[in-house]
Amino acid sequence: MNTGHAWTTTPVTAALLRGALDLEHTERGVLPHRLPARARLQIPDAQLAMAESQPSGVRLVFRTRATAVELDVVATKRIYAGAPPRPDGVYELLVDGRLAGRASAADGDTLTVDMTAGTTQLRSGPVETLRFTGLSGDEKDVAIWLPHDETTLLVALRTDAAVHALPPGGRKVWLHHGSSISHGSNAATPTGTWPAVAAAAGAAELINLGFGGSALLDPFTARAIRDTAADLISVKVGINLVNTDLMRLRAFGPAVHGFLDTVRDGHPETPLxxxxxxxxxxxxxxxxxxxxxxxxxxxxxxxxxxxxxxxxTAAGKLTLTVIREELARIVRQRSASDPHLYYLDGLDLYGEDDHAELPLPDDLHPDPATHRRIGARFARLAFGDGGPFTDGA
Structure with missing residues (x-):
């Protein structure tokens, strides 16, 4: 700890967090979750359990006159056997919405994943201290965005001035659910994921329920969306259903209807x-x-x-082309009695011409520049004039 400041330690509570649906208290610290406890009891695999604990879109938010901030964390480092080393997760500190600092935890717990054998091994590691200094002494709103792809235990928050929780602002809450692309795979920073880019451009408070490998129309995810307060909702469906070969066309349509029915049980008129x-x-x-x-x-x-x-495909196997056609059909059918339901073709966010210019580096996930492009396009198409997120505005 830097002893040059008179530190105030503030407990990390749900009042200081945005973008998390639950906060688990452990012996080592508090762990933000993006699915509630009831849903986590029904998670069928380690992939989703890992993904929902990675705090994409989760940030600590508070008002303070502090010139220095320290955050003690235990980050979970992932190692994929046979793959190149992953970069350390990035923590970004924003002051009144503007970037004022970045930091990373060099060590922490280590999770080794063997994708070919389907095995994992976890090793415990140390607490790391992140420091942000040189801030102005004026009263300001501070947000610390946690790494979008690195599970993070929050151990302690220290500042050299008092911290106050921010009251709810006037911004609309946008809840988004999607796959690893929405989660932020291959984005360089937490504010660089396409949903974070779109939320900033649309002046919205983001709840990101993008789960790597796990946008699978799970009923417990639909119930989590149903039970979460939100002004705007989007659901991005398709790639994970194809790349897990989870279901056939016969099951896909009813599963989409069931997912949307559950969301509508809690949000009957919310733009969806x-x-x-x-x-x-x-x-x-x-x-x-x-x-x-x-x-x-x-x-x-x-x-x-x-x-x-x-x-x-003749026997009902799903491809992205098949899924786009079926989703468009379902939304057309439902929107006859649901005037607040809308459809956005993903090819309008990133299409064949975009791929020629900015190919997917691993053939599945966009790079940082493509995240920014998708986010800007989503903001224009959804939040822009006449877009579905201006419904009722």
């Missing part, structure tokens, strides 16, 4: 935007499942391939 998948060449017309490209991994690169057979 259904978003189809962005362009992804390996799965446009080829079903899943996806698998790591073992040849690329031997060369130290992470890439994915589609292992299905295009001929299997």
């Amino acid at each position: 935007l259904v978003v189809s998948p962005i362009h992804c060449p390996i799965h446009e017309d080829t079903p899943g499942p996806s698998a790591p490209d073992l040849g690329a991994m031997r060369e130290g690169r992470l890439r994915f391939v589609a292992t299905g057979d295009p001929a299997e």
